[in-house]
Amino acid sequence: MKRRAKIxxxxxxxxxxxxxxxxxxxxxxxxxTIYFLPIQRSLxxxxxxxxxxxxxxxxxxxxxxxxxxYLFDRVGPSPMMVAGGLILGLGFVLLGYANSYGFFLFAxxxxxxxxxxxxxxxxxxxxxxxxxxxxxxxxxxxxSTGQGLGGVIFTPLVTLAVLELGWRPSVIISGIxxxxxxxxxxxxxxxxxxxxxxxxxxxxxxxPEALVRAxxxxxxxxxxxxxxxxxxxxxxxxxxTPSYWLFTAAAALRDAGHAGVRWHLAPLMVxxxxxxxxxxxxxxxxxxxxxxxNPVTGWLGDSWSKQKISSIGMTAGVVxxxxxxxxxxxxxxxxxxxxxxxxSETSNPLNWAIMGDFxxxxxxxxxxxxxxxxxxxxxxxxxxxxxxxFDRTDSYYWGxxxxxxxxxxxxxxxxxxxxxxxxxxxxxxxxxxAA
Numbered sequence: 001m002k003r004r005a006k007i008x009x010x011x012x013x014x015x016x017x018x019x020x021x022x023x024x025x026x027x028x029x030x031x032x033t034i035y036f037l038p039i040q041r042s043l044x045x046x047x048x049x050x051x052x053x054x055x056x057x058x059x060x061x062x063x064x065x066x067x068x069x070y071l072f073d074r075v076g077p078s079p080m081m082v083a084g085g086l087i088l089g090l091g092f093v094l095l096g097y098a099n100s101y102g103f104f105l106f107a108x109x110x111x112x113x114x115x116x117x118x119x120x121x122x123x124x125x126x127x128x129x130x131x132x133x134x135x136x137x138x139x140x141x142x143x144s145t146g147q148g149l150g151g152v153i154f155t156p157l158v159t160l161a162v163l164e165l166g167w168r169p170s171v172i173i174s175g176i177x178x179x180x181x182x183x184x185x186x187x188x189x190x191x192x193x194x195x196x197x198x199x200x201x202x203x204x205x206x207x208p209e210a211l212v213r214a215x216x217x218x219x220x221x222x223x224x225x226x227x228x229x230x231x232x233x234x235x236x237x238x239x240x241t242p243s244y245w246l247f248t249a250a251a252a253l254r255d256a257g258h259a260g261v262r263w264h265l266a267p268l269m270v271x272x273x274x275x276x277x278x279x280x281x282x283x284x285x286x287x288x289x290x291x292x293x294n295p296v297t298g299w300l301g302d303s304w305s306k307q308k309i310s311s312i313g314m315t316a317g318v319v320x321x322x323x324x325x326x327x328x329x330x331x332x333x334x335x336x337x338x339x340x341x342x343x344s345e346t347s348n349p350l351n352w353a354i355m356g357d358f359x360x361x362x363x364x365x366x367x368x369x370x371x372x373x374x375x376x377x378x379x380x381x382x383x384x385x386x387x388x389x390f391d392r393t394d395s396y397y398w399g400x401x402x403x404x405x406x407x408x409x410x411x412x413x414x415x416x417x418x419x420x421x422x423x424x425x426x427x428x429x430x431x432x433x434a435a
Contacts, residue, residue: 009198013190014128019146024084024120030151036050037276039098043104061376062372065372066373070365081189083118087119089178089182125368127189137299137350140298232361233363233423244359247371254314254407256379259382260402283338286345306357314408314410315411321337321404355367
């Protein structure tokens with residue numbers, strides 16, 4: 001065993017993943033809503049027609065998710081981060097030359113949507129799940145603050161660029177920045193601590209605490225008791241548990257509500273009575289709140305129930321949408337909606353920490369990949385459906401009602417989500433007997 005460095009290398013991976021998520025998600029997940037109205041008007045699209053890009057993008061995400069999950073476990077997260085950065089950057093550059101609906105769909109569906117799902121949060125969660133156990137919830141939440149940081153930085157810059165330069169130069173610049181930042185940082189992400197002669201969390205194998213945890217895991221596995229954070233399931237073992245499918249339902253509803261709100265966020269705010277510039281400011285505020293909330297909820301998630309915190313977050317989303325629905329377009333109402341929506345987003349990193357706690361490290365990438373299939377299939381219609389409702393009624397009212405109901409369903413599933421029983425294997429049972 002190599003001597004431990006003064007700073008555990010896993011923390012450098014946290015920093016690298018945080019910066020990559022800030023750039024990728026800041027440009028795509030947070031700031032892309034600013035392009036909605038300019039691109040829609042430039043290409044002469046309805047809101048449902050424009051939103052069909054997200055529907056097809058999520059369908060493409062469902063199609064590639066199992067293979068991506070397999071590759072996360074097979075080749076490691078670093079090569080996937082490089083691929084994701086290159087694909088996403090190329091998608092932004094080509095989007096700047098879109099003069100037809102078909103070319104717009106190609107750039108968004110085949111490049112932007114796929115690139116964002118191959119690298120960034122999907123890849124970083126695999127890396128963090130390998131490098132951390134006890135601090136899993138904290139580090140995933142810390143890295144997710146990168147999304148808030150990216151929103152704080154990118155949203156006002158993109159808003160300014162769109163208003164001053166136009167949307168085409170803005171997307172091209174975004175693509176160049178993504179490639180320049182993400183690709184070099186991806187090479188810093190090592191596959192697992194064991195490849196560097198280390199252990200998760202920087203532990204030493206000879207510590208009494210590690211031996212006690214190993215014996216406890218063996219006893220729990222043999223008795224069929226509750227899983228510990230160190231339990232490792234195969235794909236088949238995890239999918240045989242009710243917990244996996246209940247978790248999938250909770251995550252799918254969370255993502256469905258989030259997708260509908262995120263895609264229409266700037267148009268929602270403009271519909272409520274503010275300018276696009278003010279909408280950009282409010283989205284930056286939401287990102288700032290996410291930046292502040294995520295570490296707190298991550299710390300709480302390592303000491304309390306991640307499921308309960310996630311449920312409370314989704315309930316905050318319901319309240320925020322009700323505030324928007326019942327409001328009169330006053331600025332303080334939109335600020336309150338923004339803050340509550342930011343808190344609801346803290347369920348995202350906790351969601352993937354729950355998967356790591358429930359099912360371990362060995363098959364994490366594949367389990368996450370397969371989970372994305374129903375996730376994307378369930379969530380993909382909602383951005384398009386909300387746009388269709390607006391086209392038919394010239395209002396987001398019933399779209400907001402629909403999204404609030406979805407958030408409420410996610411809150412229910414998270415609150416009632418049970419831990420799975422540990423898998424019982426003959427080798428582990430015999431190990432307990434020997435102990």
